[in-house]
Amino acid sequence: MRRFLVSGGAGFIGSNFVRHLLNAHPDYHVTVLDKLTYAGNLDNLLDVQDNPRYRFIKGDICDAALVGAIHESPDRPHVVVNFAAESHVDRSLLDPGSFLRTDVQGTYVLLEAARKHVVELFLQISTDEVYGSILEGSFKETDPLNPSSPYAASKAGGDMLALAYHTSFGLPVVITRSSNNFGPYQYPEKFIPLFVTNAIDGEPLPLYGDGLQVRDWLYVLDNCRAIDLVIHQGAPGEVYNVGASSERVNLEVAEGILRVLGKPRELVRHVTDRPGHDRRYSLDSAKLRSLGWAPSRSHEEAMEETVRWYFDNQWWWRKIKSGEFLEYYRQNYGERLRGGQPLG
Ligand code: NAD
Ligand code: TDX
DSSP states (O other): OEEEEEETTTSHHHHHHHHHHHHHOTTEEEEEEEOOOTTOOGGGGGGGTTOTTEEEEEOOTTOHHHHHHHHHSTTOOSEEEEOOSOOOHHHHHHOHHHHIIIIIIIHHHHHHHHHHHTOSEEEEEEEGGGGOOOSSSOBOTTSOOOOOSHHHHHHHHHHHHHHHHHHHHOOOEEEEEEOOEESTTOOTTSHHHHHHHHHHTTOOEEEETTSOOEEEOEEHHHHHHHHHHHHHHOOTTOEEEEOOSOEEEHHHHHHHHHHHHTOOGGGEEEEOOOTTOOOBOOBOOHHHHTTTOOOSSOHHHHHHHHHHHHHHTHHHHHHHTTTHHHHHHHHHHHHHHHSOEEOO
16 A cells, blocks of 8 residues: 655645545555645546545644644655645735645645655646746746746745755655646636636626637646656656647636636626736646657537536535635726727
């Protein structure tokens, strides 16, 4: 039995990864440690909650005593996979402090405990945003970090610390930096689930600026397969980019969603841009591909599957789009939507 500690496992990518790990490896045991912030949701893990190889602990990765106790328990982990983070760029513009706390300090607490208790592997889940924007070509793992938002800067801090723990203490750290994920169970503050769920309800789709920014879209289940591969074949101290080379302009993605749902283009509203908005992300994932990874389906297939999932699982997101979500929505979009322009 190989035991995993998956921090942030009740969030979007973490919960998909926990499901993947339990299904793909019948001899693996998973402990999820999650604070259940606004983005953490046990509904994401309903189908594994009775699995005897899974347990859930509600707690904060910044809580050194709790993290230490997990490492000292009989179920202590061989492998730590850290998904826990404040993860939304727009929220990092409203409240940078919570990002520094979880994404930097929390990563430090996990690293320190892993060093003290000697783990086989520490996998830090990172992002293409640490490289910043690139207008031509694609970032390699060796390129310098140039983060734009407090979110990206905090993630870059976590990465640097993780690599320093490898260099200074020999901790077997591996980092994956993936591009924008999409798929089931993504909190509807992010671009694709926000636009899909708004479109289902006939609400406006708030497109930032000219909508010509480019993101390199990655289906979440393909990211889970990449993380699995890196756990088994990645080399300590190495960074692996994870991108599907599926670059799309935001406006094109919005129009695709409306097409699948049979909704009018007029729902798109051009609204005030995000400050410091990165124009384009692009990853060179040759290093990962050389280990044998490739996306499992085309971008269009994965998008259709995703849109259908949100259409079929309204029980999941209707609960979320109330309370805290509405408060955030008013704060981030209220003014923007009052001044928004319909698509020309
Ligand atoms: P998410 O916001 O959906 O989930 C984050 C999870 O972490 C939530 O369950 C939340 O409750 C938990 N969490 C937050 N603070 C915590 C704390 N202090 N202690 C314990 N748990 C805490 O995020 P996501 O989209 O699933 O992203 C997961 C990871 O992948 C993050 O590290 C993010 O930076 C990275 N990433 C995300 C994307 C993407 O497109 N979503 C792309 C690249 C990298
Ligand atoms: O309402 C919106 N309107 C809009 O035009 C939102 C929420 C987004 N956008 C644009 C901004 C981006 O160009 O869509 C694009 C995608 O936005 P997000 O979903 O917020 O993602 P992004 O800022 O690219 O960051 C994401 O990818 C990297 C994740 O949120 C991060 O966690 C990950 O690290």
